[in-house]
Amino acid sequence: xxxxxxxxxxxxxxxxxxxxxxxxxxxxxxxxxxxxxxxxxxxxxxxxxxxxxxxxxxxxxxxxxxxxxxxxxxxxxxxxxxxxxxxxxxxxxxxxxxxxxxxxxxxxxxxxxxx
Amino acid sequence: xxxxxxxxxxxxxxxxxxxxxxxxxxxxxxxxxxxxxxxxxxxxxxxxxxxxxxxxxxxxxxxxxxxxxxxxxxxxxxxxxxxxxxxxxxxxxxxxxxxxxxxxxxxxxx
Numbered sequence: 121x122x123x124x125x126x127x128x129x130x131x132x133x134x135x136x137x138x139x140x141x142x143x144x145x146x147x148x149x150x151x152x153x154x155x156x157x158x159x160x161x162x163x164x165x166x167x168x169x170x171x172x173x174x175x176x177x178x179x180x181x182x183x184x185x186x187x188x189x190x191x192x193x194x195x196x197x198x199x200x201x202x203x204x205x206x207x208x209x210x211x212x213x214x215x216x217x218x219x220x221x222x223x224x225x226x227x228x229x230x231x232x233x234x235x
Numbered sequence: 236x237x238x239x240x241x242x243x244x245x246x247x248x249x250x251x252x253x254x255x256x257x258x259x260x261x262x263x264x265x266x267x268x269x270x271x272x273x274x275x276x277x278x279x280x281x282x283x284x285x286x287x288x289x290x291x292x293x294x295x296x297x298x299x300x301x302x303x304x305x306x307x308x309x310x311x312x313x314x315x316x317x318x319x320x321x322x323x324x325x326x327x328x329x330x331x332x333x334x335x336x337x338x339x340x341x342x343x344x345x
Contacts, residue, residue, distance in 0.1 A: 154333075163337040164279075164325070210278055214333075220267045221329035226278035 122147035126211050126227040133234055139184075139198040141230050143211030146192065151213040153194040154224065155186055158208040170194060171216070206234045237262035237328045241336035248316050249344045256311040256339050258326030267329035268309040270300055273338075274322045282324075285309060296320070318343045 127142045145151050155167040166179045168186035176186050183202060187195045194211060208231050212224040238261045248254050260266065267286055271279040283294025290302040300311045309326060321343045326336040 164335045166332075169332075208276075212279075219331065221331065221333045222267065223269065223281055223284055223329075224279075224327075224333055225281070226271075228278045229276070231276065 122213075122225065124211060124213055124225060124227040126209075126230050128230060129228065130231045131233070133201050133232065135203055135234055136200045139196070139201050139205070139232070141196040141209055141211075141232075143194040143196075143227055144192055145194075145213045148192070148213070148215070150191060150216075152216060153188060154212040154214075155194065155196050156210040156212065158210065160207070164210070168196070201234045203234050206232055208232075236332075237266055237330045237334050239326055239328045239334050239336040241324075241326055241339050243339045244337070245340045245342065247342040247344060250318050251315050254311075254313045254316045254320070254341070256324050256326075256341070258309045258311065258336060260307050260309065260326075260328045262307075262328060262330050264330070265304065268300075268302060269327040269329065270294065270298070270309070270311045271325045271327060271335075272296075272322045273325065279325060282311070316341075316343055318345065 123146045125144050153170045156164045170176050170188045184198050208229050210229045211227040214222050214224045240259045242257050269284045270282040272282050273279045282298050283292045285292045285302045292300050298313050302309050323338045323340050325338045328334050
């Protein structure tokens with residue numbers, strides 16, 4: 121069966137510090153990978169998605185970036201965090217199935233607090 | 236592009252009462268439709284999904300949803316709510332990409 125991991129579970133960082141969040145998927149190959157952010161009391165905002173190694177699409181311009189160095193690894197980074205980067209970050213994966221987007225499976229999330 | 240509307244931001248029901256959460260979508264063809272649940276501080280868990288066929292879909296935890304093409308709706312229902320159902324519920328539409336509704340927060344009164 122497939123599992124998705126996110127690390128770390130919680131993180132408290134000062135403004136201006138760098139960020140690296142990691143997401144790994146097990147039990148599948150060549151998944152689509154996604155990074156979402158949830159601000160407090162808000163819905164899901166898609167940040168990045170990737171259909172393959174080195175292929176990253178950005179949905180929202182911001183000071184965050186994403187990379188996919190391996191097939192099942194997706195990393196979210198920032199060189200300098202802003203207060204507005206605080207939130208709950210979710211990684212998700214799914215399979216490519218035709219013209220419609222299939223079920224996305226979510227990781228447990230990372231709670232980021234920027235002080 | 237598709238869009239999803241969850242008209243109710245917050246719903247409160249008594250334990251044991253029935254529940255219906257509304258979801259409306261906009262898309263030219265029939266997309267995939269999903270309901271997810273999120274407990275505080277956790278990721279989203281898939282409750283059920285509609286791809287094709289029978290318009291009444293059964294999911295986990297006693298939930299069901301009905302796809303109504305004429306109304307572009309995919310409402311989630313449960314006949315008897317339990318205190319553990321208190322959570323945030325998200326409807327989603329899968330077409331060229333996945334779009335999520337803003338969510339409905341469910342509070343269950345004892």
